[in-house]
Structures are given as structure tokens and as C-alpha cells.
Amino acid sequence: MPAVHPFHAIQYHGGAGDVSRFIAPPYDVLDLAAKARLLSHDPFNVVGIDLPHVPARQLGPRETYEAAGSRFESMLAEGILTKRSTPAMFAYRQRFTFSSATHERLGMACALDIAPFGPRDGGGILPHEETFSGPKEDRFALMRATRAQLSPIFGLHADEQGTAVQLLRSIVSSRPADLTARMADDVLHEVWTVEDPAAITAYSNALAGQDVFIADGHHRYTTALNYLRELEAAGALHQHHPARRCMAVLVGMSDPGLVIGPTHRVLGGMETYTIDRFLQALAPFAQVAEGPTHLIEIERAMTQAAADANGRNVLGLIDFRTHTSFVATLRDPDPLAADCPDKPREWRTLDVAVIQHLIVRRICEPTLNGGRPVTWAFPHSVDEALDIGKGRETGAGGGAGFAQLAVIVRPTPLEAVRAVSKAGQLMPQKSTFFYPKLATGLFINPVG
Structure with missing residues (x-):
């Protein structure tokens, strides 16, 4: 040191x-x-x-x-x-x-x-x-x-x-x-x-x-x-x-x-986004189940799904227009192997990396926003994500009234932080919340 x-x-x-x-x-x-x-x-x-x-x-x-x-x-x-x-x-x-x-x-x-x-x-x-x-x-x-x-x-x-x-x-x-x-x-x-x-x-x-x-x-x-x-x-x-x-x-x-707590993602600014279009584009990559009616319970549903996921990524989805939620379990246990072969497996299986490279770069930007960047916010709780969805400015970024979709993640494991750092790699922005x-x-x- x-x-x-x-x-x-x-x-x-x-x-x-x-x-x-x-x-x-x-x-x-x-x-x-x-x-x-x-x-x-x-x-x-x-x-x-x-x-x-x-x-x-x-x-x-x-x-x-x-x-x-x-x-x-x-x-x-x-x-x-x-x-x-x-x-x-x-x-x-x-x-x-x-x-x-x-x-x-x-x-x-x-x-x-x-x-x-x-x-x-x-x-x-x-x-x-x-x-x-x-x-x-x-x-x-x-x-x-x-x-x-x-x-x-x-x-x-x-x-x-x-x-x-x-x-x-x-x-x-x-x-x-x-x-x-x-x-x-x-x-x-x-x-x-x-x-x-x-x-x-x-x-x-x-x-x-x-x-x-x-x-x-x-x-x-x-x-x-x-x-x-x-x-x-x-x-x-x-x-x-x-x-x-x-x-x-x-x-x-x-x-x-x-x-370590989670840092969720709220996405918006997508010109042709609807939850149906998004789920259709996501289907080849994930099995999607309906989530709880009470949106605040999405993390509990994710925990239940993770128990049967055999280590695969599990993401929560909240659509702010329809007030519906979904739980997505990725099909591939190494979902970014083809997209990011130069990264270590610990990096490729991070929820936040999956969101950035699969959800945003392969689905949201090219399919739902004409190839243009989406707008991001980084709330630390589901409550804060829901507030952003109601049009409130919480300090998590994005600005008021932009939100369309929340992607809820689980906390990044401490061992993953150590492994990625030792490998000389960088996680996506806002990957951890200590x-x-x-x-x-x-x-x-x-x-x-």
C-alpha cells in the first residue's frame, strides 16, 4: 500500500x-x-x-x-x-x-x-x-x-x-x-x-x-x-x-x-419504447415472468427467482406507464461472453454490466431509440426508483419526468469488486453502493 x-x-x-x-x-x-x-x-x-x-x-x-x-x-x-x-x-x-x-x-x-x-x-x-x-x-x-x-x-x-x-x-x-x-x-x-x-x-x-x-x-x-x-x-x-x-x-x-447496497437503473428518453416492445426484444435473452402487483415487493420476487436460477442473472423490471413489474432470468450463465470476450467472467456476469451492454446497447438504444443514447438515473432503492417514475427529481440523475423503465439489480458482491480490480478492469459507472x-x-x- x-x-x-x-x-x-x-x-x-x-x-x-x-x-x-x-x-x-x-x-x-x-x-x-x-x-x-x-x-x-x-x-x-x-x-x-x-x-x-x-x-x-x-x-x-x-x-x-x-x-x-x-x-x-x-x-x-x-x-x-x-x-x-x-x-x-x-x-x-x-x-x-x-x-x-x-x-x-x-x-x-x-x-x-x-x-x-x-x-x-x-x-x-x-x-x-x-x-x-x-x-x-x-x-x-x-x-x-x-x-x-x-x-x-x-x-x-x-x-x-x-x-x-x-x-x-x-x-x-x-x-x-x-x-x-x-x-x-x-x-x-x-x-x-x-x-x-x-x-x-x-x-x-x-x-x-x-x-x-x-x-x-x-x-x-x-x-x-x-x-x-x-x-x-x-x-x-x-x-x-x-x-x-x-x-x-x-x-x-x-x-x-x-x-454493499444496490444501485438500480432508471432508463428513459426512448422514442418508441413500450413495455411490450421491450419484452419482445428481451425474449431471446431472458425468461420473463410477471412480477408483483405491489411494485415495492419486486426485490422479494427477484430473491425467489434467484433461488432457482443456478447463478444466472436475475433482473427486476418496472414499467412506469402501465405500473406493471416483471422478473427476468437470463438464459445464458455468461451473457456477455460474445460481446465482451476480453473481460473476466466476474465482470461479464455483473448485473450492471448486463444492463449496460445487453439491455441498453443491444436493445434499448438500437431498437427503441434509433441508435441514440438513453437517459439514465441511478437510485439506490426501489422507493427512490418509484419516486423518479412519478416525475420527481431525487438527486439520482436524469431530471424530472424522463423515466420509462426501472431495472432493479441485486448488490454487487464484494468479491466481484476485488476480482475485477485485481484484473485491472473497470466496472460500469455506479456499480456499487457502499x-x-x-x-x-x-x-x-x-x-x-
Whole structure:
């Protein structure tokens, strides 16, 4: 693994107490209404800096980023945010409920040496999914304006012996948290400041030689890499310049609290789409059965179908015009072998890859949209997909009123993430949803 370091974090409340009103979810899950709600809790909420332009899927006007930079400087000058005089790492625990069960996930916030993507001796930085150009342009403009990494990337490492997670457990059990926060989703965020050199060294040693798999934050890591390259091109940077490092929260894959949820697809903008035409085109590739009348129960029907599918892909389908649902079981256990022979089998059998290459590229675009691209949204729940189908803007993309068809998927297995990354391949965009998201505003990394 690239070396990990403590860093001079910028924090609210001097890094102590309850900061619930100041923190926010990551920029890429927020819309204007969510931003307004957060700022109504406190005008100094970090979202006022981290989300200058909505949507963050594309580059906004220059003045919005300049305003964010000025706001950040003002909050530092007024003491609302303060920079630590000594470097530290931060043990970070999230307690949450998922699928009616209570979980806790442990990670360490640190500064990770930036390196180009790919395997290397001593451990590399491995992405697992493709990215969009718009968010990278947005994040780059914001980093230029603030000279800070406002939110951490979420990285995974093997930790096969559980050494790192045991160290984290010893830290969080030794004393109360220094910093706490709770957001509207009821996830409890707790942070312990780690200054002890022995603990920092022990943690660094536990990660030695391991790869970092980026679970969330591909755009942010790429932005940090591009920012470093820009500074290097402008002149020499000393070896320990903070821009050479990227703020990350690292979690071991052995952590029992590591949960992956689904990222469904909502498709629209197809000129000749009807559910009958779509099902007719799908028939050579899948066996299709009627789904539940109560659309919210589609995942239960998929689970039942998967029990008899012998490992084949099972997808849920919801048509928004007729309010009907279907469960599709693919006929071929390796459905993209002919289309994508250069990809490993773990990649070819991903639900999200099947949607992109079979559903969209072989059916929707050529048959139902004259060869033109369809419009996408990426909801994380069936409820959110149904809201999009009702014409609501949820922040999942696409815009209001575009939706025609929801394709419901099962969560991507963690082992598939590891296998695809190790093979040097990238999954389609929005392939994974590690729940819960890391909070923004618990720690900020200055890189100026």
C-alpha cells in the first residue's frame, strides 16, 4: 500500500463535541432541496463549500467556485473552522441499520500517498468502476478554489488477519469519541483523534504491502492526482507537500460492518419504447415472468427467482406507464461472453454490466431509440426508483419526468469488486453502493 500519514486536519469545534448541524452527505447524492435543508440547520454547514454548483455532475460557472473558496477562507478566519497544530489520524466509526439489522463499520482517516492507478510493488491504488468527466471537472475547480480536499475517498484493503480492525477496536473502546454527529438518515458518526506515534506506526505497519481498492470517491482521487500534476508542472514541490497525499478513510475487507447496497437503473428518453416492445426484444435473452402487483415487493420476487436460477442473472423490471413489474432470468450463465470476450467472467456476469451492454446497447438504444443514447438515473432503492417514475427529481440523475423503465439489480458482491480490480478492469459507472456514505465535514485536508 502507498504510505499512510497523519495530517493537519481542519475541523469544526476544534475537533470536539457534536457537529451534527455542520456535516453533510457527499456532494454526489445531493440536490438543491437537500442543500437548502442542510443550510437551514446552520448557514456554516460544509455543504455551502462542498457543493457550490448543483448538479455537481458538470462544471459550473467560475464564480460559484470562487465564492466557495472565499466562504472557506472566511470560516477559517472567523474560527468556525480551525486547523490542527499537530498531525493526527482519526478512527472513524459509523453505527447504522441496514436491512433491519444493526451494524457498525470502522475505518481510519489518514493521508494516503498519491500514485497513478494500477498495481505496483508494495501495493497500488486500484479503481473498480468507470467515471464521468463532468464531476471530475467540478471537483477540480473546487480544489483549485479552496486548496483543500473537503471529503475523503473511501478505500478498502484486504486486512486478511484482521490486524487493522483489531487496532481500531482497541482505540474506540478505550475512551469516548472526541467528535460525534448524526444526520437525517440516523447514522451515528463517531471520531477518535489518534496522535500517539506508536498507534500510528502500528496502523501503518498493518497496512504495509496491501492494495487500496477505491470503494467510493473515484472522481475525488482522480482530482487529487490531477491537482498534484498541475502543481508539479508549475514548479518543484517538496517531498512532504500536502498535495502529494489524498485524504482517505480506509476500511478492512474483513470488517463485518462492510455493507454493499444496490444501485438500480432508471432508463428513459426512448422514442418508441413500450413495455411490450421491450419484452419482445428481451425474449431471446431472458425468461420473463410477471412480477408483483405491489411494485415495492419486486426485490422479494427477484430473491425467489434467484433461488432457482443456478447463478444466472436475475433482473427486476418496472414499467412506469402501465405500473406493471416483471422478473427476468437470463438464459445464458455468461451473457456477455460474445460481446465482451476480453473481460473476466466476474465482470461479464455483473448485473450492471448486463444492463449496460445487453439491455441498453443491444436493445434499448438500437431498437427503441434509433441508435441514440438513453437517459439514465441511478437510485439506490426501489422507493427512490418509484419516486423518479412519478416525475420527481431525487438527486439520482436524469431530471424530472424522463423515466420509462426501472431495472432493479441485486448488490454487487464484494468479491466481484476485488476480482475485477485485481484484473485491472473497470466496472460500469455506479456499480456499487457502499452503505452508509462517509460524512463530509468531519475532517478536511488542506493541500495549499
